[in-house]
Amino acid sequence: MSEGRIAVERHRRGNRWMHWINFPLLTVMIWSGLRIYWADLRDPFGVGIGGWHWFELFPDWINEPLGLDRKLARGMAFHFTFGWLLTLNGAAFFIYLWRTGGWRNFVPTRDDLRTIPAVLLHEVGLRKDAPPQGKYNGMQQLTYAVVLIMGALAVISGFAIYKPTQLALLTSMFGGYEGARFVHFWVTIGFVLFFGIHILQVARAGFRNFWSMVTGYELLDAPEDDESEASEEFEEVGA
């Protein structure tokens, strides 16, 4: 069984390193960001209508266990130091995607986008076959492209909040200081939601897929088809 098995490269070294470096940095940024957010006792992004609070962002039962309360100074210190590391890693990743052409894996074409309903139906088990795809399916491409844009938005809106006087032009592009804070906050909430879905999907895809993000390679099962059959299939896919 294990005779002749091969592993194919799934993720290049640069992708993997920057992905994994991003994870703890983003974690520190969200955690320290929430410490800053805690200090604004108006709870400006809690959802309510006419003074009736639907829910608080965030209630004490979230703030206290995470150590978010009364830690504003430390929150700022972490946020403005680690922000540079996140920015550098993010900028390196964008440059890397551009130089290697790797961005093509993430940016969906119109045809890729058309497959999204089928992908979703397949995902929830209402459609047997998955539509043909490249490295990622249309839904993944859309998600990763949006996450990349969110990453850029988080950093840029962060600078707009950090230096609203020195970078007044940048801040004005978000509709001002409060606009930049709005974007910064909801992009962060978006990251947390993405993280939940991401973990779920990685768990569904299995260990080999996950491990390929660490090693770069995914071990494939032994081929059952002979060579000619494989090429035939290959041609069909290529057509």
Place this chain on the structure above:
Amino acid sequence: MTEHENNEEIENNDGIEVQGIAGAIADDAPVHRVAQDLRGKTLSEEDFRQLSRRSLLTGGAGALAAVLGFRWIQGRPADGRIPDVLRAGHEVNESIWRALFRDGAEAPTFDFAKSSMMRVNGRHGIREELDMATWELRVVGRDGATVGRYSLDDLRALPQTEMTVEHKCVEGWSHIVTWGGVVFRDFVERFHPDEADAPFVGLSTPDGEYQVGLEGAAMMHSQTMLTLDLQRVPLTEAHGAPVRLTTPLKYGIKQIKRIGTIRFSDTQPENDYWAERGYDWYAAL
């Protein structure tokens, strides 16, 4: 990627790479991207196992380094109540933004109609009742000698400037307010022109409890004021009567209320209420 998709790919493509077929396909051939993906590098199972072990070590070491690094930061000796490495982070940031500071650049201003009365936030240094009979604004020169004493009338007699700006607190909130008073630069040029190039200025409340330090460039900026009015009425005690500092270049923590003493200095003033309590000394916007 689901299990099913994995299998599908394998059915379609597995074995091609080892046979060297994929490598023979011309670049411009209309090949689906699944196939292009598999034109990439492959490893034998044995090599993959070895790579796996190496990756496990690298990944484990990386994760451990991240956890230990974080704990190391948290355990560093405090410098102004935050770990010294984070204080150093603030200082690196300060050097970056000071280098980028352009003297002529101003914070956005707004119409008076957009401004409104602001909340009161913090009474450090102004807890004792204000006694206008004894209050005076004392100015100390770089040589340490008192070089001027001013009354509220003296300040009112100077050219008055009104400015509607967005006041920002470290806590995250902001509020558009209209300040009125004397631009600090006008005050210095009128009474203390020889201190105009002082690298630092320290300000403190009459009781000495609340103290701030600012760099000369921020103090001499056109929007930094000795403020007497808020929303076109004289400051209330809670907002810093009779005179407070306001500047859209800094967070509210630097905009000291009820100024008692202004000290010009060649060195960064030793005391700064919130910098001593974990905040960034520079605190610039």
